[in-house]
Amino acid sequence: xxxxxxxxxxxxxxxxxxxxxxxxxxxxxxxxxxxxxxxxxxxxxxxxxxxxxxxxxxxxxxxxxxxxxxxxxxxxxxxxxxxxxxxxxxxxxxxxxxxxxxxxxxxxxxxxxxxxxxxxxxxxxxxxxxxxxxxxxxxxxxxxxxxxxxx
Numbered sequence: 259x260x261x262x263x264x265x266x267x268x269x270x271x272x273x274x275x276x277x278x279x280x281x282x283x284x285x286x287x288x289x290x291x292x293x294x295x296x297x298x299x300x301x302x303x304x305x306x307x308x309x310x311x312x313x314x315x316x317x318x319x320x321x322x323x324x325x326x327x328x329x330x331x332x333x334x335x336x337x338x339x340x341x342x343x344x345x346x347x348x349x350x351x352x353x354x355x356x357x358x359x360x361x362x363x364x365x366x367x368x369x370x371x372x373x374x375x376x377x378x379x380x381x382x383x384x385x386x387x388x389x390x391x392x393x394x395x396x397x398x399x400x401x402x403x404x405x406x407x408x409x
Contacts, residue, residue, distance in 0.1 A: 283312035298357040332382040346375035
């Protein structure tokens with residue numbers, strides 16, 4: 259089982275732990291509701307895109323670390339790593355707040371993130387519902403970062 263003591267580089271090229279990266283993205287996410295501007299304002303959209311990039315980087319790091327496995331139970335996941343199970347759900351929610359792309363593309367990407375979240379929860383026995391297998395075929399999940407590799 260992996261630990262959250264992995265370092266990576268954030269958007270400002272400062273070394274950052276996975277934990278601090280997640281917290282930075284979560285703070286941005288939580289502060290979106292406190293901004294007194296419309297969702298389509300440049301300030302809000304910039305914060306949404308920044309949070310998406312942070313969570314995408316955290317997701318890549320979690321994946322590289324092999325933090326979650328389909329052959330282990332939820333009780334085998336370190337308590338401090340449980341928060342990273344939320345990454346796909348947070349990305350799905352943030353994608354739905356984007357206003358700069360085609361709405362159909364945005365909802366398809368968000369759907370993929372939500373289905374991934376539900377599948378992870380199902381793998382760990384946290385719920386019984388299986389997402390449908392007719393997922394949209396999306397080449398690039400990122401709506402913000404064109405450098406994210408194709409699936």
